[in-house]
Amino acid sequence: xxxxxxxxxxxxxxxxxxxxxxxxxxxxxxxxxxxxxxxxxxxxxxxxxxxxxxxxxxxxxxxxxxxxxxxxxxxxxxxxxxxxxxxxxxxxxxxxxxxxxxxxxxxxxxxxxxxxxxxxxxxxxxxxxxxxxxxxxxxxxxxxxxxxxxxxxxxxxxxxxxxxxxxxxxxxxxxxxxxxxxxxxxxxxxxxxxxxxxxxxxxxxxxxxxxxxxxxxxxxxxxxxxxxxxxx
Numbered sequence: 001x002x003x004x005x006x007x008x009x010x011x012x013x014x015x016x017x018x019x020x021x022x023x024x025x026x027x028x029x030x031x032x033x034x035x036x037x038x039x040x041x042x043x044x045x046x047x048x049x050x051x052x053x054x055x056x057x058x059x060x061x062x063x064x065x066x067x068x069x070x071x072x073x074x075x076x077x078x079x080x081x082x083x084x085x086x087x088x089x090x091x092x093x094x095x096x097x098x099x100x101x102x103x104x105x106x107x108x109x110x111x112x113x114x115x116x117x118x119x120x121x122x123x124x125x126x127x128x129x130x131x132x133x134x135x136x137x138x139x140x141x142x143x144x145x146x147x148x149x150x151x152x153x154x155x156x157x158x159x160x161x162x163x164x165x166x167x168x169x170x171x172x173x174x175x176x177x178x179x180x181x182x183x184x185x186x187x188x189x190x191x192x193x194x195x196x197x198x199x200x201x202x203x204x205x206x207x208x209x210x211x212x213x214x215x216x217x218x219x220x221x222x223x224x225x226x227x228x229x230x231x232x
Contacts, residue, residue: 004079007068011081012113015193015204016221023208023215025072026117026191028083033096035085036064037105042163053159054103058093058111065090066115074189078208078215081191083115091196097122097137102155104136104163107194107201117191119207121175123152124192126203126224127160129167133201135194149174153232169227171203178207178219186210188218 011018018024036059043053065086072078083094091112095105097119107114116124116137125136136159140151153172160167178190190207203224209216 002069004068004070007070007079008066008081011066011068015195019206019221020217022068022070022079023075023077023217024068024079024081024206025074025189026083026115026193027073027080028094028096032064032083032085033094035059036062036083036094037096043159052101052155053163054098054101056095056103056105058105058108063087063089063092064094065092066113075208075210075215078210081115095135095137097139099139100142102136102138102159104134104159107133107135107196112196114194115191116193117189119173119175119178119190119192119205120188121148121179123149123156123175124171124173124205124224125156125169125227126171126194126201127164127167127169129164133170134164134167135192135203150231153230157230157232169230171224172227172229173205173224174229177225178205178222180209180218190219192224 037056040055041051044050063086067082067084069080072080093111093114095116123138127134138152143151180188187210192205194201194203204221206221207218
């Protein structure tokens with residue numbers, strides 16, 4: 001799978017146009033999330049079964065960037081945006097997910113781009129608190145059916161009440177916002193990215209149906225919904 005020359009630069013220059021022409025999967029191969037981030041469990045940290053609320057902090061001297069690759073492993077008609085090691089700080093941050101856990105990251109002053117994903121059911125939230133912007137990625141695979149959305153919103157609300165009291169939920173991205181709806185059923189992939197516009201952060205999501213040689217876009221680089229849909 002060869003890298004696409006100029007692909008990452010084209011994405012950064014105009015991500016919306018790039019994704020419209022090149023449906024892409026976000027990937028972070030090789031355990032890079034641990035190489036570039038320091039992790040700290042902040043809820044039940046002493047219990048491996050019950051621990052939650054994983055704080056991710058970019059390391060001070062280990063950096064990452066993105067590269068475009070083609071074709072994507074899961075869909076020949078798509079590309080990958082890969083989180084890759086970098087020799088200098090390119091301003092790129094990556095927030096991984098953890099099964100049935102909440103992960104989050106404060107966007108530091110040097111951050112210019114942030115990515116989280118892939119998403120296939122997780123909820124993603126953007127929160128502001130004390131002049132800072134935070135990105136949250138919440139997974140609740142263990143809870144099925146109608147209670148899944150409430151579980152994720154409740155997990156997020158509990159974390160905010162403890163970690164960022166008074167924090168404002170600016171955006172809430174739910175599965176129904178980016179995924180296929182019954183009876184569709186075809187597999188899909190998505191991811192969220194944020195960009196520092198110079199006047200504040202802008203967050204968008206992209207998702208498409210995996211369809212072999214083709215990639216059928218569901219949501220081409222759409223702005224994240226606001227936070228008004230909270231159930232908790």
